[in-house]
Amino acid sequence: MIRVGYFSPFVPPEWIAAHGACPEWLTLDGTASHAFNATHRGVCPCAGAIAARTMDDFALDAMVLTTACDQMRYAAAYLDTVGKIPVFLLNVPSTWQSLQVRQLYREELERLGRFLTEIGGREPRGGELESIILGYDQRRSAALEARAKVSARQWQETLVGLRSDPLGLAPHQPKAGQARNPTFMNMSAPCAEVANKDSKTRARMEAAGPTSSRALQTGIPLALVGGPLMTEDRSFLAMLEQVGGRIVLDASEGGERTLPATVDGRRLREDPLEELVRIYFDSIPDVFRRPNSHLYEWLGEHLKAHAVRGIILRRYLFCDLWHAESHRLRQWSEVPVLDMDVIAGDEGESRRVLGRIEAFLEMLR
Amino acid sequence: MTDLPDRITLNEWDRRYAELSRAGLREPDYGGCLRRHVDDGDTRLLSLRMDNSAASLRLWNFLLTEEDRLRKAREEGKLLVGTLKDLGTVPVMVYSMKNAVAFYPDGAWWIPCIMERNAKLLEIADSLGIDDSFCPVRAMLGAFVSQAHFPIPDLLICSVGATCDDLSAIAQRLDAMGHPVHWWEIPFRRAPDPGEESVALPGIFLAPHDQVAFVRKELERVREILQDRAGLALSDADLAAGIGRANRVRSLLDRLRETVFAASPAPLPALEMLIAEMLAIHFCSDQNECMAVLESLLAEATKRAGAGVGPLPEDAARIFWVNPVADLRVMNMLEDAGGRVCGTEYLFSHALDRIPEGIVPMEALARAALADPMAGSPVDRAERICHDIGRFGAEAVVVSSIPGASHCALEGTIIGDIVRRRLALPILEIEVPPITDSQEPTLRTRLEALVETARSRRAGIP
Numbered sequence: 001m002i003r004v005g006y007f008s009p010f011v012p013p014e015w016i017a018a019h020g021a022c023p024e025w026l027t028l029d030g031t032a033s034h035a036f037n038a039t040h041r042g043v044c045p046c047a048g049a050i051a052a053r054t055m056d057d058f059a060l061d062a063m064v065l066t067t068a069c070d071q072m073r074y075a076a077a078y079l080d081t082v083g084k085i086p087v088f089l090l091n092v093p094s095t096w097q098s099l100q101v102r103q104l105y106r107e108e109l110e111r112l113g114r115f116l117t118e119i120g121g122r123e124p125r126g127g128e129l130e131s132i133i134l135g136y137d138q139r140r141s142a143a144l145e146a147r148a149k150v151s152a153r154q155w156q157e158t159l160v161g162l163r164s165d166p167l168g169l170a171p172h173q174p175k176a177g178q179a180r181n182p183t184f185m186n187m188s189a190p191c192a193e194v195a196n197k198d199s200k201t202r203a204r205m206e207a208a209g210p211t212s213s214r215a216l217q218t219g220i221p222l223a224l225v226g227g228p229l230m231t232e233d234r235s236f237l238a239m240l241e242q243v244g245g246r247i248v249l250d251a252s253e254g255g256e257r258t259l260p261a262t263v264d265g266r267r268l269r270e271d272p273l274e275e276l277v278r279i280y281f282d283s284i285p286d287v288f289r290r291p292n293s294h295l296y297e298w299l300g301e302h303l304k305a306h307a308v309r310g311i312i313l314r315r316y317l318f319c320d321l322w323h324a325e326s327h328r329l330r331q332w333s334e335v336p337v338l339d340m341d342v343i344a345g346d347e348g349e350s351r352r353v354l355g356r357i358e359a360f361l362e363m364l365r
Numbered sequence: 366m367t368d369l370p371d372r373i374t375l376n377e378w379d380r381r382y383a384e385l386s387r388a389g390l391r392e393p394d395y396g397g398c399l400r401r402h403v404d405d406g407d408t409r410l411l412s413l414r415m416d417n418s419a420a421s422l423r424l425w426n427f428l429l430t431e432e433d434r435l436r437k438a439r440e441e442g443k444l445l446v447g448t449l450k451d452l453g454t455v456p457v458m459v460y461s462m463k464n465a466v467a468f469y470p471d472g473a474w475w476i477p478c479i480m481e482r483n484a485k486l487l488e489i490a491d492s493l494g495i496d497d498s499f500c501p502v503r504a505m506l507g508a509f510v511s512q513a514h515f516p517i518p519d520l521l522i523c524s525v526g527a528t529c530d531d532l533s534a535i536a537q538r539l540d541a542m543g544h545p546v547h548w549w550e551i552p553f554r555r556a557p558d559p560g561e562e563s564v565a566l567p568g569i570f571l572a573p574h575d576q577v578a579f580v581r582k583e584l585e586r587v588r589e590i591l592q593d594r595a596g597l598a599l600s601d602a603d604l605a606a607g608i609g610r611a612n613r614v615r616s617l618l619d620r621l622r623e624t625v626f627a628a629s630p631a632p633l634p635a636l637e638m639l640i641a642e643m644l645a646i647h648f649c650s651d652q653n654e655c656m657a658v659l660e661s662l663l664a665e666a667t668k669r670a671g672a673g674v675g676p677l678p679e680d681a682a683r684i685f686w687v688n689p690v691a692d693l694r695v696m697n698m699l700e701d702a703g704g705r706v707c708g709t710e711y712l713f714s715h716a717l718d719r720i721p722e723g724i725v726p727m728e729a730l731a732r733a734a735l736a737d738p739m740a741g742s743p744v745d746r747a748e749r750i751c752h753d754i755g756r757f758g759a760e761a762v763v764v765s766s767i768p769g770a771s772h773c774a775l776e777g778t779i780i781g782d783i784v785r786r787r788l789a790l791p792i793l794e795i796e797v798p799p800i801t802d803s804q805e806p807t808l809r810t811r812l813e814a815l816v817e818t819a820r821s822r823r824a825g826i827p
Contacts, residue, residue, distance in 0.1 A: 042766075042774035067553045070530040070771040077742045078775050081782060094525045094533070095550045100582050104552060107575070111558070290525045290533065290548040291540055320499060320771055324534030327494025328541050 001170045002061040002120040007050060007228065008072070009258030009284055010092045011064050012109070012276050013163055014136045018129040019113055019121035022170030024060070025163035025254075028053055030230040030344030037344075044318040045344035046228055047071040054079050054087075062086045062119050064112065068094075068288045069321060088115045092281070094290045105281040109273065129272040132167065137263040139166040144256070152237040152247035156229060159254055219246025220364050221307055225299070225329070226314040226322050227287075228253035230344055233314075239354060240312075244361050248306040251299060252314065258284050287321045296332060303335065310364045311337045312357070316344065336363065370669055370676040372414035372634050372700070375399060381417055390419055393654065395430040402429045408481045412802075414697050416637045416676060420658075420665040427649055427658045428640055429479075431468070432515055434650045438466040439516050444595045447518030448647065450532050451551065453716025454734040455522055455587060456647040458599065461607025465595050468650050470515060471532060472643075473508040474501045477799040478692050486511065487799075495538065500531040500770035501691045501799050509539055520594050521546045522587055527553040527740040530771040547590050549583040551734060552576055554741035566736040567718035569752050570745060581731035588727070604726035610652055612719050617659040618645055619717065624666045626707040626757040630675035632666040635696040635706035639689065642709065645716045681705035682819035685759035685790075687750060687780060688712060691767060692801045695808065699763070702812040703820075708757040710750050714738055743776040747783035754788060760819040763812075766796040791818045 002021045006013070013023035033049035040048065050072065054063050062085055065076040076089040091108045093101035117123055143158050150158065222245050229237075229252055237247065251257040260276075261283035268275045285294040303311070311333055315322035323341070330337045338360040342349060373381060382390075382398045399422065403410050407429060415421060439445055444465040448455040452469070459467035477487050478501075486507030487497070493510070495503040508514045523536045523546045540546040554572050557563035562574040592599050621641060625633045641662055648655040669675055677700055684699060685708040699706065715736040721729040738746045754762070762784055766773040777794040785792055793815040801808055 040775060040778060042769070044771075044774070047775075067527060070528070070533075071774060073527070073553065074743060074772060074775040074779070077744055077779055080742070081744060081779055089553060089555070091527075091553045091555070093550050093552065095548050097548070098550075098582075098586065100579060101550050104550075104579060114558075288530075288533070290523075290537060291546070292537060318498060318769075318771070318774065320530040320534045323498065324495060324538055328538060330494075 002116075003059055003170070004062045004064060004116065005054070005057070005060045006064040007046070008064075008066040008068055008090070008092070009163075009253060009260075009286070010066055010068060010105075010280055011090060011112075012260070012280050013165070014129070014133045015109055015112065015273075015276060016064070016116060016121075017136075017165065017167070017169055018124040018132050019116035021061075021116050021121040022165050023163070024165075025160050026050070026053060027160055028228070028230045030232050032056065033230070033344040042318055043075075044069075044071040045230075045316045045342075046319070047075040049230060049344060051075050051078055055082060055084055060085055062088065062115075064088045064090055066090045066092045068092050068286065069319075071318070086115070086119055088112060094288055096281075096289055096294075102277060102281060106273065106277045109276065130268055132169075133263060133268060133272055133275065134265075135167045136162070140259055141262065144259075147256070148248075151241055152224070152250060153234045153241075155247075155250055155256075156234060156237065156254055159250075159256070159259070162259075163254075219244055220361055221246055221248040221309050223247070223249035223251055223299075223303055223306070223308045223311045224255065224314060225251040225311055226253070227316055227319055229314075232344075235350070236353060239350070240357055243354070243358050244365075245310075245357065249302050249308055251302070253286075257298065257302075258286065260284065287325055292325075303333075308335055310335050310360060312360070313337055313339045315339075315341055317341055336360070370632070370674055371417045372676045372697070373417045374414055375403065375410050378415060378417070378422075382422070385419055385422070392423065392426070393657075395433065396423065396426050399425055399429075406483055407479045408483060409479045409693065409800075412694050413636065414634075416634050418633075418665045420661040421633070421637050423661055424637055424640055424658050427644075427651075427654060431650050435466065435468060435516050438650070444520065445516060445518045446591070447521045449521060449523035449536050449546070450528050451524040451734060452713040452737065453646045454584070454730055454737075455524075457607050457611045457720065457730060457733075458584070458588060458591060458604065460610065460648065460652050461603045462591065462595050462597055462599055464597060465591065466650055467647050468515065468518075469647055470505050470508065470518065470521075471502050473505040473514060474503075474691065475693070475799075476508065476514060477501060477504050478694075481800060484511070484513070486514075493538070495535060498769050499535065500529070500767050500773075502532055503535055503769075504799075506535050506538060509542070509544060517544070520590070522590065523548055524551045524734075526550045527737075529739065531769065547587070549587055550579075551583070551737065551740050552579060554735050554737075554745070564732060566732045567720060568714060568736045569749055570736055570741065572732075572735050577728070577731050577735060580735050581727050584727055584730055584734065601726050604730070605722070608720045608722060608726055608729060612722065614645055614648060614652070614655055614659065615717055615719050617656060617663060618642060619719075621659060621663045621666060622709075622717075624663065624670055628666075628670040628675070630673070630679045631677045631681065631705045631707070632669035632675045633662065634676050634700060635686070636693055637662070638706060638709070639693070639696055639711070642711055642713075642717065643689075646713055677705050678703070680820070682816040683707040683758060683760045684815070684819070685709070685750065685754050685757070685762045686711075687762065687764040688767060688773070690765050690797045691799045692797050695765070695795075695797050695801055698801075698805065698809055699812050702809055703816040704761075704812065708753050708759050710738065710746070710753060712739060714749060714753075739772065743772075743779040744783065746776070747780040750780060751784060751787050754784070754790070759790065760822065761791045761793070761815050763815065764792065764794045766794060768796050768798050791815060791822070 016023035028049035032052035033045045036048040036052040260279035285298040446467040456467035486504040489507035490503040557573045689711040764777045
């Protein structure tokens with residue numbers, strides 16, 4: 001089975017899985033990004049990490065990137081010129097006001113389907129897409145029910161699994177003669193965990209417990225807002241809970257903000273692909289949408305629902321889309337906002353971050 | 366009075382202007398001595414060397430009086446349309462209407478250079494959280510806040526999608542600050558799949574038919590907004606006439622580029638050619654006068670080329686220049702180092718290519734919009750650059766990065782690798798901030814090294 005890497009919440013893993021391929025939500029290594037960015041100044045750490053990962057990971061058969069950010073678009077072109085594996089650039093429209101942009105997204109998914117078929121996948125079999133969409137939806141619902149009982153770090157790891165192969169459709173074996181890098185192996189663990197039955201998923205998440213159960217009960221409720229996280233950021237999440245914070249709302253790119261909407265059974269039966277368009281393109285609020293008013297509507301609703309007392313905006317250097325929102329977010333928000341610009345793979349970074357978080361929490365106490 | 370072509374300082378222009386006036390110089394109503402612009406705050410002129418022709422004087426005066434024209438248009442009750450990012454397409458639609466004027470507020474990115482940061486636009490952007498990790502287009506945000514430069518447009522129309530993040534993010538901030546933006550989608554231009562119906566775009570690219578149809582529908586949305594706000598119909602006949610006028614400007618520019626880039630010595634310097642090319646995107650707010658300015662430049666260039674004279678030495682190294690510079694002085698710097706520009710790709714080659722005529726106007730405009738080099742892969746852009754290098758015969762390439770620009774982080778590597786592989790030309794990538802004074806020794810050394818390399822290759826030294 002071919003393995004297809006991706007790193008945008010607008011790429012439906014259900015669609016990849018239905019084409020007989022294994023979707024892999026990439027966990028990125030900031031250290032690799034640091035090395036790449038040292039020779040490519042101005043590159044966003046995520047785009048750098050994607051480039052580095054694609055060139056170093058011998059288990060991936062293809063990569064799907066999107067036009068949701070300019071740097072990722074250029075990373076796709078760069079990887080295309082390197083020519084190591086096929087790269088598919090999914091055109092995700094920024095606007096959402098007209099029916100034709102929605103239709104464009106649907107046509108792009110169809111084009112992605114043809115690409116997957118050409119590189120070794122196959123067309124979805126009768127009823128297969130519908131059942132896979134339903135399966136992913138059930139796993140997401142089960143995980144969301146247990147959301148409040150797990151640490152931020154475990155939640156991120158769970159979501160990586162939910163965005164990959166939670167149904168266990170792919171054998172988790174490296175291809176013959178191909179090496180698996182450590183990052184890849186790390187990603188497979190939660191992926192396999194949530195592949196179990198819904199009840200088991202919940203039970204395991206709860207049994208695993210938080211880094212500190214006290215943190216989940218008494219920590220200051222915070223929202224994490226911003227772009228994607230990398231592997232080493234899981235330490236940041238654990239650190240945050242250890243010093244008295246509690247992420248009750250993960251609105252980072254890998255968090256619940258970018259989970260697709262709940263599936264509507266009737267619509268699913270009528271047209272599964274159309275339902276994918278609805279739960280992804282129509283429903284996910286993101287910073288690159290124009291206008292991005294849905295992002296603020298979503299935040300307004302969920303900040304209140306979770307009684308959030310402070311927002312941590314975590315953004316990478318050279319991420320213009322989130323950076324530009326920092327000032328606006330601070331003006332808009334009723335709770336304090338900590339604007340944290342970060343670089344990846346810098347050993348001194350964690351000390352600086354810790355100091356800023358401690359000061360922020362002191363202010364909120 | 367000597368009429369020998371030369372690049373002269375502002376002080377020399379004071380004397381030159383007096384000489385030209387005594388000799389009977391006739392100027393349009395925006396004419397006058399260049400010194401007055403310095404008095405108005407355009408202090409960068411003091412650091413530039415400008416061409417000494419009357420045609421160039423007219424060009425500079427036309428460029429530096431645009432704000433006056435915009436204010437006059439407002440007084441006359443015309444609809445002021447701020448077009449963002451698409452660089453060349455929506456203005457053709459706007460100038461097809463009798464009562465509307467279009468301009469690019471993004472053009473404010475040159476204000477920190479021209480006014481040497483005295484306008485404090487970047488500082489205003491800083492205060493709004495848009496710091497120097499963004500491209501200098503952030504000056505636009507400052508200009509909207511200070512309201513001391515262009516008049517605030519009645520309508521803002523911005524293309525988004527396959528565009529740079531800097532502009533998209535800043536335009537979103539404008540929208541949130543009470544300057545409503547009408548967005549239209551420009552999709553990422555991809556290569557047609559095998560067997561897929563395709564359309565030839567202006568320039569050298571092909572696009573899938575469905576993508577052209579998509580952009581056409583998006584531009585129809587723009588047409589509806591324009592009609593609604595202007596209170597006038599914008600018919601296909603109006604658009605066809607507007608395309609015809611835009612093509613006259615593009616045709617003039619094409620002839621000017623051909624004349625200047627092919628001749629040796631170069632009849633006009635790189636700085637004036639850069640400004641002339643910029644006129645194509647929105648005609649500097651007056652389409653008819655834009656044509657007159659270009660005709661005047663073309664006449665001067667033709668005269669000089671015929672006489673075999675120009676402001677630069679004949680053996681100047683022939684350089685192809687990629688991306689516009691944030692600091693105009695760098696174009697002087699190249700020539701001071703012994704180079705000359707003989708080909709450009711300033712990110713808006715689609716505004717220089719002729720828009721198709723004889724087909725439905727909205728279809729023609731959709732094709733033109735989709736030909737935008739930034740809407741496609743930088744690999745496509747590199748192909749276009751290789752194509753144009755072949756047209757004018759460059760000996761080396763400069764890729765001039767724009768600090769903070771999202772597209773510049775990787776495009777230089779991609780374009781450089783392809784051009785090097787295909788044409789085996791030396792390539793220099795430099796970064797040009799709005800004011801380069803502190804970096805001038807380094808930049809000059811690097812440009813001199815490139816020129817030296819290009820010249821040594823003439824002698825067969827690798």
